[in-house]
Every structure is written in C-alpha cells, then in structure tokens.
Amino acid sequence: MTDLTSADVPGLRDDDHVRGAQTAPLVVVYADLACPHCAVAHVRLQEAGARVCLRHFALKTRHPRALPLAHAAEAAAAQGAFWPFVDAVYADQGRIDDPHLWAKAAALELDVARFDEDRRGDVVAARVSRDVRDGLRAGVAQTPTLALDGVLHGGVPTAELLEHLH
Numbered sequence: 551m552t553d554l555t556s557a558d559v560p561g562l563r564d565d566d567h568v569r570g571a572q573t574a575p576l577v578v579v580y581a582d583l584a585c586p587h588c589a590v591a592h593v594r595l596q597e598a599g600a601r602v603c604l605r606h607f608a609l610k611t612r613h614p615r616a617l618p619l620a621h622a623a624e625a626a627a628a629q630g631a632f633w634p635f636v637d638a639v640y641a642d643q644g645r646i647d648d649p650h651l652w653a654k655a656a657a658l659e660l661d662v663a664r665f666d667e668d669r670r671g672d673v674v675a676a677r678v679s680r681d682v683r684d685g686l687r688a689g690v691a692q693t694p695t696l697a698l699d700g701v702l703h704g705g706v707p708t709a710e711l712l713e714h715l716h
Contacts, residue, residue: 559688559697562603565677567632570601575715578603578697580685583620584613589640591694591706598712604636606681607693615646618669620678622651625669629660 559578562568568576577600581588595602606623608616619639626635638654639646645653655665668674685695689702696703696711703711 559700560684566603566605567627568601568603569633571599572601574599574601575698576601576603577715578605580605580607580681580690580693580695580697582606582608582613582616582693583623583636583639584615584646585693586643587706588694589643591696592636592640594707594712598715600715605685606678607685607690607695608678608682612693617678618648619646621669621674622665624674624677625665626655626658626660628668629665631658631660634658
C-alpha cells in the first residue's frame with residue numbers, strides 16, 4: 551500500500567453507502583467491483599470491523615465490466631440491497647456478466663426487472679459518474695484507494711493501516 555498525498559475527499563453525503571460501527575474511524579474507499587485487489591481490501595476491511603463508505607471508481611479502460619457492475623450495485627441500492635450485492639460480487643469475481651448479475655439480484659429477492667431497468671437509467675449513471683469525478687478531483691489514481699483522516703492510501707490495506715481502524 552502506498553501513501554499518497556493528502557486529499558480533498560468530499561465528506562459524507564446523505565446517499566453514501568456506509569456500514570460499520572459509528573464509533574470506528576471512517577474509511578472512504580474508492581473501488582471498482584471488477585478489481586480483484588478491491589475484493590481483497592473489502593474482505594480485510596470487513597474483518598477489521600472498519601466503518602466503510604464505498605464510492606465507485608469504475609473506469610471501463612481498467613476493467614470492461616467496471617461500469618456495468620457499479621450501475622448494478624446502485625440498482626440494488628435502489629431496492630435496499632447495496633451491501634449484500636457488493637458482498638456477493640466480491641465473493642464471486644469469476645461471475646460478473648449480466649446473467650450472473652440477474653442471478654445475484656434474484657438470490658437477494660430483488661425485483662429483477664426493476665433492477666435491470668434501474669441499472670440502465672440516468673439516475674444510476676449520474677451517481678456513479680459523480681463518485682468517479684470526485685475521486686479524480688481528490689487524486690485517486692488506482693483501485694482500491696482508501697481515504698483515512700484526509701490521506702489517500704493506494705492499494706490493498708496493510709496490517710499497519712488496519713490497526714488504525716480500531
């Protein structure tokens with residue numbers, strides 16, 4: 551993990567996806583759901599009991615499925631299943647094509663037709679674009695990038711960084 555410069559990461563918004571204990575330090579994670587390093591970071595942060603705000607840093611030039619996955623996660627969020635959907639995607643990185651996304655949505659008991667319609671909609675696209683734009687403005691250059699106490703940390707979190715989350 552590489553410490554980057556301090557960053558101007560936007561504060562929490564009403565529509566941010568956050569989970570974890572309110573008393574834990576907040577880590578803003580810029581992630582790509584198609585990124586295997588992000589999947590490792592996701593597990594490590596969960597195991598550490600971190601309070602995580604996940605923001606999309608989905609660039610199709612890095613991973614062709616990045617945008618479709620980010621849009622699918624936001625479509626799942628519209629039905630209250632953002633974190634279960636993200637967990638399912640990261641747990642099975644080999645199955646991220648559309649038929650698998652529909653199966654994940656069905657397994658989470660989502661309305662699959664609504665899920666598919668939402669993920670192709672303008673509201674979802676605008677949300678993902680905002681996250682990416684904010685990440686670029688903050689200096690995010692790779693996934694995952696973790697923002698903790700105003701400092702960007704690129705790459706999978708180290709044991710040292712995870713210790714600061716308790």
